[in-house]
Amino acid sequence: MKTYLLVGAGGFLGAMARYWVSGLALHFSTRFPLGTLLVNVLGSFFLGFLMTLVSETLLVSPETRLFLAIGFLGAFTTFSTFAYETNSLLEGGQFFLAFLNVVISLSLGLIGVRLGIWVAKTFLI
Structure with missing residues (x-):
């Protein structure tokens, strides 16, 4: 039961943080899914770290x-939203933005993981 509570509490906080970061991103972009990109890149960095x-x-x-990786970061990041928003761009005929979303999200996600690993190894290990 303790495991479920840890994952649930982390998930609650991760979902709230995701909502907050996505809301902040709306101030900068309404056509490009910047909020999803930001949470996925940040989540990749912190998971690598x-x-x-x-x-x-x-x-x-x-x-x-359990609390951080599965709970918080599991709720903070989202592949399903990334896929849905990319599909919406495709359906709207915005092929370049859809392509850009895929390339930038995957590239920055991998860079985020590598950067998180590097920061952990350089400064904490």
């Missing part, structure tokens, strides 16, 4: 990993 700490040190307890 966290999992590096988990795999290479004992600084993160299993409970903290």
